[in-house]
Amino acid sequence: MAYDSFSVLKSSAVPMPIENVDTDQIIPARFLKATERKGFGDNLFRDWRYDKNDQPKQDFVLNNPTYSGKILVGGKNFGSGSSREHAAWAIYDYGFRCVVSSFFADIFRGNAINVGILPVQVSPEFLHEIFTAIEKDPKTELVVDLPAQTITISATGASESFAINGYKKHNLLNGFDDIDYLQAMKSEIADFASKR
Amino acid sequence: MSNSPTTLFDKVWDSHVVRKIEDGPDVFFIDRHFIHEVTSPVAFLGLEQRGIGVMYPERTFATADHNTPTINQHLPVEDPLSANQLQQLATNSAKYGISHWGLGDPKNGIVHVVGPENGITLPGFTIVCGDSHTSTHGAFGAIAFGIGTSEVEMVLSSQCIMQPKPKKMRINVNGQLGKGVTPKDVALYIISKLTTSGATGYFVEYAGDVFENMSMEGRMTVCNLSIEMGARGGMIAPDQTTFDYIQGRPLAPKGADWDTQLAYWKTLKTDAGASFDEEINFNASDIEPMITYGTNPGMGMGISKHIPKAADVEGGVATYEKSLDYMGFAENDSMIGKKVDYVFIGSCTNGRIEDFRAFASIVKGHKKADHVTAWVVPGSHIVEAQIKEEGILDILTEAGFVLRQPGCSACLAMNDDKIPAGKYAVSTSNRNFEGRQGPGSRTLLASPLVAAAAAITGVVTDPREFL
Numbered sequence: 001m002a003y004d005s006f007s008v009l010k011s012s013a014v015p016m017p018i019e020n021v022d023t024d025q026i027i028p029a030r031f032l033k034a035t036e037r038k039g040f041g042d043n044l045f046r047d048w049r050y051d052k053n054d055q056p057k058q059d060f061v062l063n064n065p066t067y068s069g070k071i072l073v074g075g076k077n078f079g080s081g082s083s084r085e086h087a088a089w090a091i092y093d094y095g096f097r098c099v100v101s102s103f104f105a106d107i108f109r110g111n112a113i114n115v116g117i118l119p120v121q122v123s124p125e126f127l128h129e130i131f132t133a134i135e136k137d138p139k140t141e142l143v144v145d146l147p148a149q150t151i152t153i154s155a156t157g158a159s160e161s162f163a164i165n166g167y168k169k170h171n172l173l174n175g176f177d178d179i180d181y182l183q184a185m186k187s188e189i190a191d192f193a194s195k196r
Numbered sequence: 197m198s199n200s201p202t203t204l205f206d207k208v209w210d211s212h213v214v215r216k217i218e219d220g221p222d223v224f225f226i227d228r229h230f231i232h233e234v235t236s237p238v239a240f241l242g243l244e245q246r247g248i249g250v251m252y253p254e255r256t257f258a259t260a261d262h263n264t265p266t267i268n269q270h271l272p273v274e275d276p277l278s279a280n281q282l283q284q285l286a287t288n289s290a291k292y293g294i295s296h297w298g299l300g301d302p303k304n305g306i307v308h309v310v311g312p313e314n315g316i317t318l319p320g321f322t323i324v325c326g327d328s329h330t331s332t333h334g335a336f337g338a339i340a341f342g343i344g345t346s347e348v349e350m351v352l353s354s355q356c357i358m359q360p361k362p363k364k365m366r367i368n369v370n371g372q373l374g375k376g377v378t379p380k381d382v383a384l385y386i387i388s389k390l391t392t393s394g395a396t397g398y399f400v401e402y403a404g405d406v407f408e409n410m411s412m413e414g415r416m417t418v419c420n421l422s423i424e425m426g427a428r429g430g431m432i433a434p435d436q437t438t439f440d441y442i443q444g445r446p447l448a449p450k451g452a453d454w455d456t457q458l459a460y461w462k463t464l465k466t467d468a469g470a471s472f473d474e475e476i477n478f479n480a481s482d483i484e485p486m487i488t489y490g491t492n493p494g495m496g497m498g499i500s501k502h503i504p505k506a507a508d509v510e511g512g513v514a515t516y517e518k519s520l521d522y523m524g525f526a527e528n529d530s531m532i533g534k535k536v537d538y539v540f541i542g543s544c545t546n547g548r549i550e551d552f553r554a555f556a557s558i559v560k561g562h563k564k565a566d567h568v569t570a571w572v573v574p575g576s577h578i579v580e581a582q583i584k585e586e587g588i589l590d591i592l593t594e595a596g597f598v599l600r601q602p603g604c605s606a607c608l609a610m611n612d613d614k615i616p617a618g619k620y621a622v623s624t625s626n627r628n629f630e631g632r633q634g635p636g637s638r639t640l641l642a643s644p645l646v647a648a649a650a651a652i653t654g655v656v657t658d659p660r661e662f663l
């Protein structure tokens with residue numbers, strides 16, 4: 001499934017300073033019954049966002065008009081638990097293109113990149129600076145520069161670099177995915193398989 | 197392969213790398229691929245949109261488990277969305293020539309239960325599935341881990357995925373386990389020490405006499421829970437226990453093929469002197485029956501202990517308090533005596549025959565507490581048949597329990613098996629996240645013994661009282 005290429009993203013951000021946000025919270029299991037990749041954004045953080053009568057919970061950040069943007073900033077160990085890629089689809093479909101945290105669960109990190117979301121891992125200190133900056137001014141912008149591998153808080157100019165391997169970076173910059181790559185090396189794979 | 201001391205993990209990983217991408221992941225060959233109805237439909241759709249096919253259909257196995265009813269499986273599935281997912285799995289499997297064990301098939305069951313019991317899971321293999329508890333299969337000395345749907349599409353179309361090689365951790369547990377301490381308790385204990393993110397970025401090898409003396413089913417329970425401390429997977433070196441378990445299974449190698457494979461399997465162990473990025477040791481005697489009190493599997497403790505104070509745990513106080521608040525518990529509470537509304541025994545963590553034997557050993561001669569709703573769900577039809585053959589069903593029935601039909605059931609509550617909001621469930625499954633077992637549900641993870649003790653007393657009870 002192709003996705004939009006990613007280069008430099010300048011946007012305000014939505015803060016969610018909760019640790020261990022697991023993929024069951026991002027998209028609860030009862031919304032995994034679709035057989036197409038459509039409409040998952042509506043149920044992003046469903047049980048934190050709506051009460052049992054489907055009314056928006058006013059104290060949840062996605063229901064607070066003060067905060068908006070294409071960047072989601074989460075606490076440590078974001079995306080733990082279930083391997084459901086639906087979690088990444090829901091985040092993408094809602095309109096986020098980048099998730100920032102001080103630590104990501106492995107499977108979620110991989111799924112995010114595979115669907116075109118950039119996971120940016122920063123130090124705990126820098127994460128704290130981001131939360132503070134947003135608290136001061138909810139409209140403050142973050143600049144996520146994939147070519148330079150940096151993230152900057154516009155208001156303060158504070159910046160930090162982040163890691164991503166060269167292969168995945170190239171893919172994201174161009175909107176390529178792994179399946180394109182693998183299709184191009186099928187005879188090498190067939191050779192390998194025949195020797196096993 | 198070089199002659200320097202090598203880990204089990206390296207031996208299996210390195211022999212599956214088709215190509216190393218510079219400053220990128222490895223192109224990693226997959227021997228066995230399991231699919232189910234929930235995480236595969238979009239992958240098949242992707243194949244169609246690209247106009248590509250399935251490269252090696254004989255390496256993929258399909259079973260319906262996540263979203264299936266656990267009663268009246270002979271009737272049409274009522275929920276149209278669930279019925280559609282099941283139908284798509286059947287149609288896609290037929291279209292591409294993939295073995296499919298649908299609802300009602302005697303081989304049907306939870307993917308991580310049916311793989312091993314049919315001899316599909318073998319030592320030295322690489323195994324993936326769009327389900328994070330694929331780590332279960334590591335019990336056989338396989339590298340097994342959960343993947344996302346994009347990766348399911350990669351495996352279908354090219355039998356490979358792109359994986360950066362994880363770091364290596366070895367967890368040693370030595371000594372003698374106490375009375376009433378099961379493999380589930382060993383795993384919950386390790387997770388409580390490492391936290392839910394303590395092994396992120398690592399692949400774990402479990403070693404030491406506790407695992408050497410453990411049955412295959414126990415090893416599966418331990419490896420199953422590896423993901424709950426963030427590890428990509430966990431594995432245990434194959435030994436005679438492993439070989440005895442595999443031999444004679446329907447799809448296991450036979451005859452000369454068996455001999456060749458066995459010779460290879462015997463090389464699958466970590467050489468003396470091989471190094472790990474991280475090595476951790478625990479004493480078996482420190483472990484008691486465990487129970488969780490919070491909203492992630494790392495929030496567990498010995499059943500006789502008190503809930504830790506926020507100040508004493510690692511991580512944010514706000515997150516910790518939110519969690520206890522959700523559970524309706526307070527710091528310093530004892531778990532013993534807390535009221536239990538539901539008991540769930542089943543799942544790929546504890547849905548095998550040994551788990552039901554353990555459960556029955558405690559409920560035998562007692563009655564289910566009146567206010568407790570119990571869901572007893574075998575991991576597969578084969579387990580279901582064993583429960584009947586061994587007379588366990590009679591013990592359960594006598595004690596007031598009803599045996600349901602196999603599936604994931606209340607582990608993820610995609611079907612009708614949902615714990616109502618605010619209710620407490622002692623569950624033998626693997627996740628106690630907010631709402632995991634139904635919106636607003638409160639889960640206490642524990643072993644089949646703890647679940648049994650709760651089911652007959654109606655409150656959290658130390659199972660050692662019954663042993």
Ligand code: SF4
Nearest residue numbers: 329543544604607608
């Ligand atoms: S029982 Fe639970 S964890 Fe296991 S495969 Fe099913 S949903 Fe996944």
